[in-house]
Amino acid sequence: MVAVERELSETPAPAAATTADAIPLKLRRRGGSPRQVLALTVVGTLALGLFASRDLPSWTDRLGDGPVAERVQALAAEWDRAMAALGLVEPHEALRSAIRHLLDWRWDSPP
Amino acid sequence: MLFPTLGFLLFFLVVAAAMALLGTRFAAKKAVLVVASYYFYAQWDWRFCFLLAGSSIVSYLAGRLIGATAERRHQRIILGSAVTLHLGLLGVFKYLDFFVLSANNLARLLGLEHELPFIEILLPVGISFFTFHGISYITDVYRGDVSVCRDPLDMLLYMSFFPQLVAGPIVRAAYFLPQLARPSTEPIPIAAALLLITGGLFKKVVIANYLATGLVDPVFAAPTSYGGPDLLLATYGYAVQIYCDFSAYSDMAIALAALLGFRFPANFDQPYRAQRLREFWRRWHISLSTWLRDYLYKPLGGNRHGRLKTYRNLLLTMLLGGIWHGAGWKFVMWGALHGGGLAAERLIEPWLGRRSLTPAGKFVATLVVFHFVCFAWIFFRAEDFAMARLYIAGLGAGWGDGLQLAGPFMVALIAIGMAGQFTPDALFERLAAGFARVPSWGLGAMAGIAVALINALGPEGVAPFIYFRF
Numbered sequence: 226m227v228a229v230e231r232e233l234s235e236t237p238a239p240a241a242a243t244t245a246d247a248i249p250l251k252l253r254r255r256g257g258s259p260r261q262v263l264a265l266t267v268v269g270t271l272a273l274g275l276f277a278s279r280d281l282p283s284w285t286d287r288l289g290d291g292p293v294a295e296r297v298q299a300l301a302a303e304w305d306r307a308m309a310a311l312g313l314v315e316p317h318e319a320l321r322s323a324i325r326h327l328l329d330w331r332w333d334s335p336p
Numbered sequence: 337m338l339f340p341t342l343g344f345l346l347f348f349l350v351v352a353a354a355m356a357l358l359g360t361r362f363a364a365k366k367a368v369l370v371v372a373s374y375y376f377y378a379q380w381d382w383r384f385c386f387l388l389a390g391s392s393i394v395s396y397l398a399g400r401l402i403g404a405t406a407e408r409r410h411q412r413i414i415l416g417s418a419v420t421l422h423l424g425l426l427g428v429f430k431y432l433d434f435f436v437l438s439a440n441n442l443a444r445l446l447g448l449e450h451e452l453p454f455i456e457i458l459l460p461v462g463i464s465f466f467t468f469h470g471i472s473y474i475t476d477v478y479r480g481d482v483s484v485c486r487d488p489l490d491m492l493l494y495m496s497f498f499p500q501l502v503a504g505p506i507v508r509a510a511y512f513l514p515q516l517a518r519p520s521t522e523p524i525p526i527a528a529a530l531l532l533i534t535g536g537l538f539k540k541v542v543i544a545n546y547l548a549t550g551l552v553d554p555v556f557a558a559p560t561s562y563g564g565p566d567l568l569l570a571t572y573g574y575a576v577q578i579y580c581d582f583s584a585y586s587d588m589a590i591a592l593a594a595l596l597g598f599r600f601p602a603n604f605d606q607p608y609r610a611q612r613l614r615e616f617w618r619r620w621h622i623s624l625s626t627w628l629r630d631y632l633y634k635p636l637g638g639n640r641h642g643r644l645k646t647y648r649n650l651l652l653t654m655l656l657g658g659i660w661h662g663a664g665w666k667f668v669m670w671g672a673l674h675g676g677g678l679a680a681e682r683l684i685e686p687w688l689g690r691r692s693l694t695p696a697g698k699f700v701a702t703l704v705v706f707h708f709v710c711f712a713w714i715f716f717r718a719e720d721f722a723m724a725r726l727y728i729a730g731l732g733a734g735w736g737d738g739l740q741l742a743g744p745f746m747v748a749l750i751a752i753g754m755a756g757q758f759t760p761d762a763l764f765e766r767l768a769a770g771f772a773r774v775p776s777w778g779l780g781a782m783a784g785i786a787v788a789l790i791n792a793l794g795p796e797g798v799a800p801f802i803y804f805r806f
Contacts, residue, residue, distance in 0.1 A: 248528045252772070255772045262352050262776075268780030281342075316789065320792035
């Protein structure tokens with residue numbers, strides 16, 4: 226007996242199988258292209274590099290040993306120092322300090 | 337590789353660059369996404385990539401065989417064999433040691449001296465999710481709900497797509513495979529995606545992580561060291577933590593998929609505002625609850641064979657849903673509580689009535705459902721069944737001492753997490769529509785600064801997501 230391959234010309238609608246899209250249709254009518262996604266990712270990474278440089282050295286420390294990793298670690302430390310000289314690490318340090326106060330806040334003592 | 341890390345940002349930058357450079361070459365884009373997804377998965381343990389590939393091959397071949405077979409009986413045999421293979425893999429990696437432990441305990445009770453050895457296999461991250469993806473595809477092909485996938489690349493991508501690979505949402509084949517048939521012509525909803533990412537980061541990095549380290553972990557580790565108020569607050573804290581942790585992952589997965597040109601289904605919808613337990617399950621981990629409904633509850637007979645069988649089916653479905661989360665009696669108990677709760681709710685429905693409740697009635701109903709869910713979370717979070725019993729016993733003691741551990745900041749985090757459950761539905765849409773007017777480079781700068789601020793607010797390092805272990 227010859228096997229008959231079942232061809233479905235189009236995908237049938239699944240019976241109550243799916244749920245609603247997470248991002249509603251009206252928000253998907255307006256948007257961008259993959260190039261714009263790339264552009265915003267690059268800009269976002271740069272902004273992060275400017276304002277979150279304090280965490281860069283600890284992240285590069287986790288890259289391990291070796292000449293390339295050591296060079297990257299040195300660059301990260303240098304970059305962090307440069308950002309500190311420009312005063313860009315201040316928002317980061319102010320927030321860290323504020324959150325430490327909040328964590329230490331007890332019912333019988335003000336923050 | 338975790339989403340809220342610099343390593344992931346650099347990884348995504350490379351993927352986004354490839355997507356932009358490949359333009360309209362859709363097949364090449366899919367190939368890049370498969371390679372990227374396997375690279376992402378290999379960051380946990382490269383050996384598990386073979387398991388993922390094997391699972392994909394089983395699903396692909398089973399789908400082709402079902403498609404090539406005209407006889408229903410033969411199709412059923414192929415379906416049964418493929419589902420057994422998937423469940424067999426899941427059983428070996430996830431449940432074998434649990435079965436060995438249970439068998440050894442039973443043997444000790446019966447006075448037998450021989451004990452089975454433990455295998456101690458490392459649990460592959462995300463195995464429960466990709467197993468459910470595979471089963472859903474084969475079952476949908478068998479039911480005729482989805483076309484047979486003829487391109488192996490599509491199957492590899494469906495099973496491994498990195499935004500949902502390790503912790504969902506569970507995306508059905510009928511939902512995702514048609515998106516791989518042809519490139520999307522829709523614009524990418526950049527503003528909505530960035531809102532989901534920054535909101536998700538805040539929920540995970542600030543709310544979930546501080547609640548875990550400052551309240552939930554210490555109290556659940558030693559419940560006898562704290563009084564009732566701390567235990568109660570840690571229970572609320574865990575309810576908020578697990579919601580913020582898991583929904584954050586889902587939000588980021590949805591957003592990353594959207595930035596790559598794919599749609600994902602919603603996975604959470606303010607679950608703690610539910611007025612019925614049934615409604616809670618329509619709002620919590622929606623992709624799992626609908627999966628269990630369509631592939632377990634309904635095939636068991638659903639509510640079609642009388643009240644008693646409906647209760648049995650509800651209980652069985654939720655018990656298996658509990659075991660899906662992990663190998664342990666505490667998960668069985670958690671599932672049994674929800675199954676029993678759903679059955680009890682059906683039983684008393686004639687007395688509750690279907691009329692809409694008064695505002696006071698809605699408030700009481702929400703409060704009752706929330707506290708039932710919180711009670712079940714105790715079993716879910718506790719180290720084991722015995723610790724859960726100690727925890728529950730401790731809830732009634734030590735009320736004279738007040739809060740010992742939980743400070744105002746922890747209470748504020750719980751309040752913020754709960755407030756998020758009651759924001760108007762349209763708030764997100766209005767915000768996203770507003771930000772959509774900003775040019776993409778401006779959105780990128782705003783998102784970068786927002787992420788830097790969230791990073792500064794959070795504790796050092798990022799704890800893994802709770803659902804990675806399932």
